[in-house]
């Protein structure tokens with residue numbers, strides 16, 4: 017396998033609902049990535065596209081639609097869906113194609129337009145789509161699942177409502193310094209604790225909404241392109257994990273979970289991160305900056321444990337003692353996280369990779385972590401989907 | 410138990426009241442021992458032969474393993490005639506079956522919810538359909 021580098025990244029800033037076509041958002045991100053890599057469109061030898069699930073035929077074949085905007089060249093185009101880890105799947109395929117020598121330069125992208133209100137059932141067929149049951153009979157939107165797990169955590173460890181609020185305080189501080197972020201207002205602990213409960217113990221400011229956004233990453237093994245890039249960033253590993261039998265977490269969509277754990281919580285993310293550590297020879301102790309999926313404040317805490325940055329039940333202490341701040345031992349989510357961006361399903365994992373890339377390239381201005389060498393982007397997706405990407409300079 | 414004759418589950422094969430008690434419709438794999446809910450949502454242990462899966466009913470009562478209170482209405486296709494928000498959602502553990510099942514908490518003072526408390530399976534009337542039947546979902550309530 018060849019060494020693979022990121023040479024260009026592009027983002028369409030995160031925002032709320034839009035009537036604009038998703039492919040146009042994607043085109044902005046891809047254009048920015050091409051400019052950043054300083055290469056022509058014709059250099060792209062494969063397109064790995066995250067699909068836009070609410071976009072019908074065009075959304076499910078997003079790669080073809082994107083290709084037609086820039087000019088069709090006949091290269092392989094693969095469209096992929098792995099829930100919120102879709103971007104992880106697309107960059108992994110681009111990486112594998114280049115690492116294996118099938119292509120020299122490949123594009124991974126994803127774009128998503130927020131649904132107008134809430135995320136809800138995608139079909140009406142409860143026989144084929146078991147997700148329908150929780151919507152028609154369960155009354156269980158996504159944050160319910162996080163709240164059920166958060167309550168278990170608070171019972172088991174000493175996680176407090178102040179800890180949950182502190183996550184938002186930190187994320188809002190960093191998000192306010194990120195031009196790509198959708199939410200730029202900063203909050204105090206009191207303001208967060210005064211926000212309404214959505215599903216207790218989680219409050220309005222402690223869960224992330226859905227957003228519109230697009231992200232694109234160009235990877236290559238082409239030595240000339242690597243040399244001319246503005247600081248190419250090496251991909252040490254980019255992996256996907258699925259769940260492990262006996263994982264006690266109640267997964268979004270599911271109506272039940274095992275009562276007796278036989279596997280780690282969030283085992284899909286456990287799997288993805290352990291594969292990445294093994295493949296890269298890099299461990300949690302080597303990571304200088306981490307982007308994790310803070311879909312809620314609970315996620316922020318549990319992911320530090322799932323990915324092995326501390327022992328179970330110790331994440332709250334890391335947070336309280338400032339270890340996860342920019343300038344701390346392990347800066348977490350200097351981007352402001354999902355809390356400041358919201359979820360743009362097929363784009364968000366790539367956006368996390370881009371934040372890590374920008375940190376390693378020293379491009380993050382006021383939210384720049386001091387001289388990082390190794391970064392990690394960790395995703396989370398419903399029903400056992402996860403990806404980990406480890407990068408270095 | 411109240412008259413259940415004119416009631417129908419919104420989606421079949423999830424909740425049963427034919428035995429005189431409301432119980433959830435699960436399936437058990439006799440090879441790997443795993444219980445599933447819903448029963449078609451197979452979760453076999455890797456390497457399981459998957460032989461001998463039988464439909465079973467979960468016990469009527471279990472223990473509250475987690476809960477939350479939902480403060481805004483669940484969007485469509487969820488539908489109830491009466492306003493139920495805020496409502497509880499519980500994760501109820503059936504110990505012998507080693508499974509926890511999620512469901513709406515009804516007929517219970519939400520302030521009284523405590524981890525580990527005994528819960529029983531019940532139904533929640535959602536709305537009346539065109540055939541004038543009460544469309545119901547499974548739910549849990551505190552054992553009084």
Ligand SMILES: [Zn+2]
Pocket residue numbers: 438439440441442443452453454457458459460
């Ligand atoms: Zn089995």
